[in-house]
Amino acid sequence: MTGGAYLHKASYLVPVSGDHDLPPVIKDGAVLTRNGRIVAVAPYRELRGSDAIEVDHGAAVLMPALVNCHSHLELSYLARLGQNDGRESGEMTDWIRKLLTEREKGCDPEEIEMAAWQGLARLYAGGCRAGLDIGNLPESREFGRGFKVDLRFFQELLGLTETGIEAGLSLLAAAENDPDLLFTAHSPYSTGPELIRKLKERAARHGHLFPIHVAESSAETAFLAAGTGPFRDFLEERNAWDDSFVSPGLSPIAYLDRLGVLDEHTLCVHCVHCDGDDLEVVAARNSAICVCPGSNRYLEVGRAPVPHMLAKGIRVVLGTDSSASNPHLSLWQEMRVLHEEHPGIEPGEIIRMAGRNGAELMGISDEIGSLEPGCSSCFLAVSGDLPEKANPEAILEWLVSAGLSIVTEWVE
Ligand SMILES: [Zn+2]
Incomplete structure (x- = not known):
């Protein structure tokens, strides 16, 4: 999907960003996209209320490809x-x-x-x-x-x-x-x-x-x-x-x-x-x-x-x-x-x-590899046996240890 504005939300967001103001894991995070590009990455409460179409990915982690x-x-x-x-x-x-x-x-x-x-x-x-x-x-x-x-x-x-x-x-x-x-x-x-x-x-x-x-x-x-x-x-x-x-x-x-x-x-x-x-x-x-x-x-x-x-x-x-x-x-x-x-x-x-x-x-990090403004709006919503009410460390730990049990869905 390339046109229009979308607000993708999920219980966690791992931006893998070079922006040191962003934490490694954002609880209840959201990604605002427009015309195939990421416009903003922040906690959902800061981005809600725009005219974007909301897509709720539920208990999942939004992260880059x-x-x-x-x-x-x-x-x-x-x-x-x-x-x-x-x-x-x-x-x-x-x-x-x-x-x-x-x-x-x-x-x-x-x-x-x-x-x-x-x-x-x-x-x-x-x-x-x-x-x-x-x-x-x-x-x-x-x-x-x-x-x-x-x-x-x-x-x-x-x-x-x-x-x-x-x-x-x-x-x-x-x-x-x-x-x-x-x-x-x-x-x-x-x-x-x-x-x-x-x-x-x-x-x-x-x-x-x-x-x-x-x-x-x-x-x-x-x-x-x-x-x-x-x-x-x-x-x-x-x-x-x-x-x-x-x-x-x-x-x-x-x-x-x-x-x-x-x-x-x-x-x-x-x-x-x-x-x-x-x-x-x-x-x-x-x-x-x-x-x-x-x-x-x-x-x-x-x-x-x-x-x-x-x-x-x-x-x-x-x-x-x-x-x-x-x-x-x-x-x-x-x-x-x-x-x-x-x-x-x-x-x-x-x-x-x-x-x-x-x-x-x-040489394609301006497109993929992180959720940052300007990057492609094509990224991942991953789920599976995600730990409930987990702290940020537990989410990162789960991502690198769940292996084949991870369910990957493309957000495009
Ligand atoms: Zn080889």
């Missing part, structure tokens, strides 16, 4: 791998092996597309309005076209061998005159240094973000430190190794820093295996980190040191990763897992990671 900063919708058709079919061992390479075996069997493109759309619809139904999506197939950039989710698709390139790197570089050269195409590198253990640098140079030239998987598993750390371990075996087994890659003898973050690809537009995805020095580097370069607690838990790769990231002032956002490594495509569930694993993190901080921080990273 969420942003999913890491997904692979093209893998949605392999969701069974994220439902315990893919997790029989602790090694990440075993899961990747299964994933690639399934992909190599081939699949009807229509089935891939249908599953991707279903994944996107699930994210939207769970309150997600924008996101960063990564895939290998160029046609995956069509997912979400015309849909209500502002989805940015990055085609990721891989290759550690000389031929693999050459192929990636010629693909980039062919796309040189099309700045609208977004590319990125898969990871430091699967994309050669020259290709990573060229991909980042291209992203920087066009003002694109640069999301890259980094420090996800201990196998990755071992591979970059000494060129050995499960990843080396895996690459040799797949003929993806030709001895041209020299292990840098560095942590994944220190290696990316040496390649010169960490800056404020780089999004380091996962960062499970980062020590204090690594986080110091990420903070110094002002790069952002996307944590995917649900996927990390499913693949048993460890827990990202999120409290340390926050203590260093790093911008942290949340992502679901793909349904091939996460049983749930839900940011509510991501918040829940993060809260369970790090109960010391303020719930308000976790809520910002699931929306506002991602909107800022994507």
